[in-house]
Amino acid sequence: MKVIADMHTHSIVSGHAYSTLQENLQAAAERGLLYMATTEHGPAMPHAPHRYYFGNLRVLPDEIYGVRLIKGIEANVLNVDGELDLSDRYLKKLEYVAVGLHSDCIQPGSQESNTRALLAAMRNPNVDAIVHPGNPRFPIDFCAVLAAASEQGILIEINNSSLLGSRRGSEERCREIAELAAKNKMTVVLGSDAHWSGQVGKLDLALKLALEAGIQPENIINLSAASMEAYLAKRRQRKQGGAVPIR
Secondary structure: OOOOEEOOEOOHHHOOOOOOHHHHHHHHHHOOOOEEEEEEEOOOOOOOOOHHHHHHHHHOOOEEOOEEEEEEEEEEEOOOOOOEOOOHHHHOOOOEEEEEOOOOOOOOOOHHHHHHHHHHHHOOOOOOEEOOOOOOOOOOOHHHHHHHHHHHOOEEEEEHHHHOOOOOOHHHHHHHHHHHHHHOOOOEEEEOOEOOHHHOOOOHHHHHHHHHOOOOHHHEHHHOHHHHHHHHHHHHHHHHHOOOOOO
């Protein structure tokens, strides 16, 4: 079983990562990936790129070193109303909009307020995925978030970095999320959350957890080019005409 895509990576542009985009793509090619999403932190994160960076991603080729480059963002939720730190003018032009809760951009709140923030953000038709939802600093109602994700065709991420200790206490919560996703036959996405090129494509812990939780390989988007192409096509359709469930 071979992972062919890493949908969550950062470069030095994010301000707290250590490799260039080119180095990340070289690493992706060396590890046999066919797809890599570049998902720099949105402008509200300290030292993150200006909004113009995301508008200018169009100048990059779609394929570099034989790897399909998916041009995206890890946008920040700013408040309980689900406001994101990049306007729809920019978001709608990106291929992959991942959304997360980060304490530098929104204060951790109660389960109710954190859930409210995510649910509101997910109503934005430009949003494609919720990243590291198992973060214990931001407790959420898993059932409510996964139900909304299923209804709106939004991917739930299993974050490999969380399982390596970057968000201590995440493993049990990630397993619960994965089991709920398996029960509901939801499609999930794996992300390395790489902050240096050596982590690109390293998704072994996330894949292991997903399979142990009962998620079928066909419901893990990173495992086949057909799944990736179908996803990207549905993403374009959703952007143009509203939510299209990804199941």
